[in-house]
Amino acid sequence: MIEISGLTKSYGSTVVLDGIDLTVGDAQIGAVVGPSGAGKSTLARTVNLLERPTSGSIVVNGQDLASLRGADLRAARREIGTVFQSANLLRRLTAAENVALPLRHHGVPEHQVKRRVHALLDRVGMLHRARHYPSQLSGGQRQRVGIARGLALGPSVLLSDEATSGLDPETTLSITTLLRELRDDLGVTILVITHEMDVVRGLADHVARLDHGRIIEQGPVDQVVRRSDSELSRALLPLPPAVPAPAGHRTWTLRYDAATVSPFWVAEVSRDLGSDLAVLSALVEEAGRTGVGRVTVAVDGRVDAGSVERALVSRGLVPEQRPDAEAPVRAVGEAVA
Amino acid sequence: MIALLSTPWPQVPSLLGPALGETVRLVGLVMAVVVALGLPLGLLIFNTSPLGLTPHRLLHLSVSWVSNLGRSLPFLVLMAAVIPVTKLLFGTTIGFKAALLPMAIAGVAFFSRITENAVREVPRELLDVGLAGGSTRWQIVTGIQLKEAVPGLVAGFTINLVAMIEYSAIAGAIGSGGVGYLAVNYGYRRFDQNIMLACIVVLVAIVQALQFGGDRAVRALTR
Numbered sequence: 001m002i003e004i005s006g007l008t009k010s011y012g013s014t015v016v017l018d019g020i021d022l023t024v025g026d027a028q029i030g031a032v033v034g035p036s037g038a039g040k041s042t043l044a045r046t047v048n049l050l051e052r053p054t055s056g057s058i059v060v061n062g063q064d065l066a067s068l069r070g071a072d073l074r075a076a077r078r079e080i081g082t083v084f085q086s087a088n089l090l091r092r093l094t095a096a097e098n099v100a101l102p103l104r105h106h107g108v109p110e111h112q113v114k115r116r117v118h119a120l121l122d123r124v125g126m127l128h129r130a131r132h133y134p135s136q137l138s139g140g141q142r143q144r145v146g147i148a149r150g151l152a153l154g155p156s157v158l159l160s161d162e163a164t165s166g167l168d169p170e171t172t173l174s175i176t177t178l179l180r181e182l183r184d185d186l187g188v189t190i191l192v193i194t195h196e197m198d199v200v201r202g203l204a205d206h207v208a209r210l211d212h213g214r215i216i217e218q219g220p221v222d223q224v225v226r227r228s229d230s231e232l233s234r235a236l237l238p239l240p241p242a243v244p245a246p247a248g249h250r251t252w253t254l255r256y257d258a259a260t261v262s263p264f265w266v267a268e269v270s271r272d273l274g275s276d277l278a279v280l281s282a283l284v285e286e287a288g289r290t291g292v293g294r295v296t297v298a299v300d301g302r303v304d305a306g307s308v309e310r311a312l313v314s315r316g317l318v319p320e321q322r323p324d325a326e327a328p329v330r331a332v333g334e335a336v337a
Numbered sequence: 338m339i340a341l342l343s344t345p346w347p348q349v350p351s352l353l354g355p356a357l358g359e360t361v362r363l364v365g366l367v368m369a370v371v372v373a374l375g376l377p378l379g380l381l382i383f384n385t386s387p388l389g390l391t392p393h394r395l396l397h398l399s400v401s402w403v404s405n406l407g408r409s410l411p412f413l414v415l416m417a418a419v420i421p422v423t424k425l426l427f428g429t430t431i432g433f434k435a436a437l438l439p440m441a442i443a444g445v446a447f448f449s450r451i452t453e454n455a456v457r458e459v460p461r462e463l464l465d466v467g468l469a470g471g472s473t474r475w476q477i478v479t480g481i482q483l484k485e486a487v488p489g490l491v492a493g494f495t496i497n498l499v500a501m502i503e504y505s506a507i508a509g510a511i512g513s514g515g516v517g518y519l520a521v522n523y524g525y526r527r528f529d530q531n532i533m534l535a536c537i538v539v540l541v542a543i544v545q546a547l548q549f550g551g552d553r554a555v556r557a558l559t560r
Contacts, residue, residue, distance in 0.1 A: 102470035
């Protein structure tokens, strides 16, 4: 478990992190997302204690690590394993030697180092590449070795600092799957810092949005994705580009919880209205631990907007965007531009 | 006419052989000092810089200044300038011992910069890996910084070695002994063409061989 409270970091008069409060529970995956320049890298460097916060605390296992120095600081750093962007493996060491490095520096006896390295490489599925140098490994393989190294000293918290940036979607998926397995098998608490929303959706239990050094919005992923008025939620569930609405139709963008809404709602609402719904764009998927949907539908403009809204709401759908009342509805038969 | 003054070819090896031995001894001794002092000095210059592990402005500037001082003077001038110190240390101003001090000064200063450059090429993120993993600064310097810089250091060592062979020839002017001294004394002062030619061939061969070996080593060490 890691509890960050009131974390502030400033360089001179420039405030980069402004009172960050963030807690990731035991065996949970927390994600911090945000655009470039939001303070993500500073947050990562402060959490893994490479930078000393200006104020605030970072509590792991009941101990505040933020104010330690010297040998205590080094011991505290071992409590937080870091997986770096592009792995940062030493080029002149093999995969096994890279994983062994923190163990050797910590003074672990050589026979135990061997056993531990073997187990770690096995866990991340890289045993067959133990004697390979980083230049002989693919990006995803390097990152697996980086994860094994981050876990070498048995940290309570694993910090993943843009660990999947620059990897292709398939490799990203295999890395996030590995992180989930580690959470479940080892009970390790993971803090993921990323700018990739799709990573968060499939991975995190808890998500926070960082912007201009502050956490603007946060919450459990399965709740956040159900918020209809949240920017974070929209970013987490980006709707694909919609096809043009049929002539004379009005569009609604809706959101719904797949746990409470019937999977046949399109047909059901159409029946209720006596007019068929057209689906223009849709995203329905598993997020957090249940399903969630976002969808843009079009309804014939001759059907009263109020009854459409009532029919949708009665089926559990939450309107996110309604048709503009002022906007003229194209007459039936008019060509679609 | 001039050819009559030249050492006959059969006698060339008896002059060149011992000279070669002297060069190896002089350059070898100097290079031992160069690595022993230049390496730590270079690590100090880099690690006290703003990019290093323990930035320290004043220390950085002073060590850097000392290193620059050793590289400021043309070697011939440096050699003359340190004569009083040489006299104090070795009791003589000519010969093998007298050449050691100026060569070591120039070499250490040179190698300190070569070391600084080589470790600067090690990505900062790799030092962060050590720091974030709770390694001590000493462990990071030896286990990450130096380890990763080995190919660069070997390449720099080769350059330094070749420069020291060149300096050993300049040191021929104060009677250092060695191939350069032989070339100056016989080839230049006595117009001994055979010796001159032999010295040139030997020096070119040595430098080519060292550079070839150095390049091979760098390739083998680069992963």
